[in-house]
Amino acid sequence: MERYSIIPDKNPREIVLLRGSGCRWRQCTFCDYHLDSSTDEAANNLINFAVLDRVTGIYHHLEVINSGSFPELGEACIQKIEQVCQKKDIHLLHFECHYLYRKAIPALRKRFAKIGVELKIKIGVETFDADYRENIMKKGIRQTDPAKIAEDFNECCLLFGLTGQTVSSMRHDIETGLAHFERVCVNIMVPNTTCVMPDTEVIAAFRKEIYPDYIQNPRVDILLENTDFGVGGEEK
Ligand code: SF4
Secondary structure (H helix, E strand, O other), X not given: OOOEEEEOOOOXXXXXXXXXXXXXXXXXXXXXXHHOEOOXXXXXXXXXXXXXXXXXXXXXXXXXXXXXOHHHOOHHHHHHHHHHHHHOOOOEEEEEXXXXXXXXXHHHHHHHHOOOOEEEXXXXXXXXXXXXXXXXXXXXXXXOOHHHHHHHOOEEEEEEOOOOOOHHHHHHHXXXXXXXXXXXXXEEOOOOOOOOOOOHHHHHHHHHHHHHHHOOOOOEEEEOOOOOXXXXXXXX
């Protein structure tokens, strides 16, 4: 699997897909990313350190994802990320995190601030329709107020292309995300090993009505395929 890439366009940065101990929540009905995990920390470190050694610092800006949340990366891995930031002069670093770990975020921000690195923490909200999110997607975010969800986080991911979503619901999700977060990342559902299938009509409506309005927006990333950031696909 390709685990390193460069995103040269909006918000230029390097990105690494690391392997952690596995998503603690693991209940989202649409997700099988969490299968990229292992409880063997030594084996994870072997993979992760090699990937982190590919970081060049070209943009002084790095995104770390791990098919889960940063607390599922071991302490040795976090230390390695600190070393890479210092060695490659990284000043801006993104991690992803489920809502259930939000209380762990301030300490991590403080830890990296000490070495001159600002953190941007991304949460997978998927939609701000709390009923859909919790009863259909099983996302595990009890909080319904977008402002409160955003308190600990800088960026959010949205998931579109599911049955029941509409042009107006998707537009409302993006606008709510932009109102409460610095940046929004839209993922379009692709077939995976779960029984949740992409809804081709919803995706067609997204491409026609929503995509043209946001593709140039510097605060919005849109991944039509989940490998569009260059990681997660076959190794080059
Ligand atoms: S929290 Fe993220 S990794 Fe975990 S099951 Fe949900 S979408 Fe998948």
